Amino acid sequence: MKYVKPITSLYEHIVSLAQNNPESIALIGCDEEGKAEQQINYEQLKEKIGQAGSWLIKLGLKEGDVLGLAMSNSVELLIVSWAAWSLGIITTPLDLKRDTLEQHQYKLEISKAKLLAAGKGIDKESFKVKVVEFEPEESGSVEWKKDISHQALILFTSGTTSKPKGAQLSLENLIANADCIKDWFKITGSDRFLVNLPLHHINSTSFCLATLLAEASIAIPPKYSNSKFWQQLAMTEATFTSIVPTICFDQLDREKEFEKFKDKLNLNRIQVGSAPVVVSDVKKFMQKFGIPLYQGYGQTETALRVTGVPLDLDKKTYEELVDSNCIGKAMKFAEIEIMGNDGKSLDEGEEGELVIKGPIVMKGYLGNIEAFRNDYFLTGDIGYYKMINDEKYYFLKGRSKEIIIKGGINISPVAVEDKVKQLNKNIQQVFVVGVPERRYGEEVAAVVCLKEGGTLTAIKNDIIHTKTLSEYEKPRYIVAMDADKIPLTSTGKVQRSVLKKMDLRYEPIYWLGSSKEHVFIILSSYQTYFVKQALDLYNYCWDPLVISMPLFRKHVDNGVVIAAVDRTDKVCGLITFLRTHLTEEQLSEVTYDDLTGKQTLETNDSEGKVIVCTSICSDNYKSEPVPEAGNAEIDKAKEYLEQDPVYKFHEKAKGGMKEGAKLIKLLPGARPEDKRAAGYNMLMKYPEIKDDVKVNFSGSSSVATQLIEAVMMFSQQLSIKDVYVFSRPIEMAKHFSK
Structure with a gap:
């Protein structure tokens, strides 16, 4: 199709929308439940773009300057x-959720950002560049760009190098792709798009522009919510959205939420892509919810979509394409070839690399990293095409690049390898690959070559506790391999694609073992599905001493939280503990807040030789009203203690040991706010865990017992002999209220 620019000026397009449809809704800012907090029509949008433009000029920014963005979806x-793009200013958005500060600094540095526009709550002192908060100015005289050929956006995508690569996208790239999406997804002025993915991701960026080109409206919640996905769609009256396969997987267990809101839904189609799609999940989704999913393919470097499954196919053809995991046919402005190693185009059915050219393809990477051959962008993806109804339809076979795509997010193996290798002196070499994972599509796995004396157990512990890797990047699986078994090229470069296919017996890093009923995992804060359940259970068991999600995430990030998960992925119990160098005498003198850092668990020492359990709960617990305690003097409290169910629980032998925990000291006033225990804590110690005793799960014991046993296993793996519990006599107040 002959290419004609869809528009010649972004600002003038917005002005024309304001003239033609001034009262039509353009943007809706909503809360996490989908309730509208702010509505902006096209006339107001024009004004607000003008105010933002005046603010940018007042900051001293001019055409060609780079503005960093540290703002959440809004x-x-x-x-x-x-506004920035309409002035010729280039933006570089940061990933606030997954990137470390070091990664933020690198992106701002290499893109030569002049300023960083930040949302509220950002630590301004952390950044080397000047940080400003958005403060709209009165609209003044602004010279808007009358073209779209200039650079507009730098987005970073992980490559086969250790540092992320900055893709330089022009406004024309973005607009051309948005116009392709508008036509492909049949977006009209009556549509409303719900933003589910972060706006630092090319997916949401281009879909928002496509919606703008169609004179439709955009609803923006602060973030994607697993539990409120259907509620947000219903409350915002969205007609379409765009998701990654992980969201599709998440919602398969959300039928109750769907049933609650289905009568209020206007949703009629969903786009899925940005990561390998699981066919079985897509089919289950459509069977359960009756809403069609349409797969699209593309990359950051192509400003998003280059292929898509058409929306107007007959039912039989559509279902056949879904079954075969087809990525669709080429968008109108995308020229696609399947290229062989010799640079020549291949015929139908022949496998080669997908290569792309056209107005949607980026100018190149920052630093002029090689990305093109014969004017075609090299995607690094292997595929083929097949003629269907006299048109080319494309199919992916796999990635030739070594990127790990986890839940739609690209992870660089080299970047992870560099950081893992620095964690432990006994690592000779480490190579990171993606392994198949049910929910995220791929998960990070580490193949480690150990030096003499090195152990996987020690390296697992280092990975769990390191702060140098984001939680999303941390390997979840690990295996040891002799260095001479690593597949290498003739030049000594590791062949990760070969390594990935080898039949290796990976050990889960965050998996401690399983009993007949439960699997025991170490929680990570990115596992939002389990973390939410765990917090709900914690607050049920500890009511009224409930804690917030941010504080619970500190438990998970700073300390160690083991969850017992049943075969339906339900969290049935959890135990929290920390490591410390405190002596028994010192532990006998601390308060609960002292020990736990006011429940932040920032007191955890990853090198500590003593483990102290600070909370335990299970779904067997039956909550009762908190009684008013009578006179719980220390002598009377000691007399009562042997009647207390928690004391008796710890006193019983566990894990194959001959004895249970012994009382070290009863601590009055150690936690005054714990009214159930009349402010008391009790320090107890389990028998020393010796190397010649194999700790195991007791036969038909309770989940609480098995959680203590899981802690013992963790201790034994790390050769930690001393396990304490800083627990509470739960019925102390009840006893003295009689």
């Missing part, structure tokens, strides 16, 4: 971005 983020 109406303001779109307005600032569109």
Whole structure:
């Protein structure tokens, strides 16, 4: 199809929308439940773009300058971005959730950002560049760009190098792709798009522009919510959205939420892509919810979609394409070839690399990293095409690049390898690959070559506790391999694609073992599905001493939280503990807040030789009203203690040991706010865990017993002999209230 620019000026397009449809809704800012907090029509959008433009000029920014963006999904983020692009200012958005500070600094440095526009709550002192908060100015005289050929956006995508690569996208790239999406997904002025993915991701960026080109409206909640996905769609009256396969997987267990809101839904189609799609999940989704999913393919470097499954196919053809995991046919402005190693185009059915050219393809990477051959962008993806109804339809076979795609997020193996290798002196070499994982598509796995004396157990512990890797990047599986078995090229470069296919017996890093009923995992804060359940159970068991999600995430990030998960992925119990160098005498003198750092668990020492359990709960617990305690003097409290169910629980032998825990000291006033225990804590110690005793799960014991046994196993793996519990006599107040 002959290419014609869809529009010639972004600002003038917005002005024309304001003239033609001033009262039509353009943007809706909503809360996590989908309730509208702010509505902006096209007339107001024009004004707000003008105010943002004046603010950018007042900051001293001019055409060609780079503005970093540290803002969460919001109406303001779109307005600032569109205003900047309309002035010829280039934006570099940061990933606030997954990137470390070091990664933020690198992106700002290499993109030569002049300023960083940040949302509220950002630590301004952490950044080397000047940080400003968005403060709209009165619209003044602004010279808007009358073209779209200039650079507009730098997005970073992981490559086969250790540092992320900055893709330089022009406004024309973005607009051309958005126009392709508009036509492909049949977006009209009556549509409403719900933003589910972060706006630092090319997916949401291009879908928002496609919606703008169609004179439709955009609803923006602060973030994707697993539990509120259907509620947000219903409350915002969205007609379509775009998701990654992980969201599709998440919602398969959300039928109750769907049933609650299905009568309020206007949703009629969903786009899925940005990571390998699991066919079985897509089919289950459509069977359960009756809403069609349409797969699209593309990359950051192509401003998003280059292929898509058409929306107007007959039912039989559509179902056949879904079954075969087809990525669709080429978009109108994408020229696609299947290229062989010799650079020549291949015929139908022949496998080669997908290569792309056209107005949607980026100018190149920062630093002029090689990315093109014969003017075609090299995707690094292997595939083929097949003629269907006299048109080319494309199919992917796999990635030739070594990127790990986890839940739609690209992870660089080399970047992870560099950081893992620095964790332990006994690592000779480490190679990271992606392994298949049910929910995220791929998970990070580490193949480690050990030096003499090195152990996987020690390296697992280092990975769990390191702060140098984001939680999303941390390997979840590990295996040891002799260095001479690593597949290498003739030049000594590791062949990760070969390594990935080898039949290796990976050990789960965060998996401690399983009993007949439960699997025991160490929680990570990115496992939102389990973390939410764990917090709900914690607050049920500890009511009224409930804690917030941010504080519970500190438990998970700073300390160690083991969850007992049943075969239906339900969290049935959890135990929290920390490691310390405190002596028994010192532990006998601390308060609960002292020990736990006011429940942040920032007191955890990953090198500590003593383990102290600070909370335990299970779904067998039956909550009762908190009684008013009578006179719980220390002598009377000691007399009562042997009647207390928690004391008796710890006193019983566990894990194959001959004895249970012994009381070290009863601690009055150690936690005054714990009214059930009349402010008391009790320090107890389990028998020393010796190397010649194999700790195991007791036969038909309770989940609470098995959680203690899981802690013992963790201790034994790390050769930690001393396990304490800083527990509470739960019925102390009840006893003295009689």
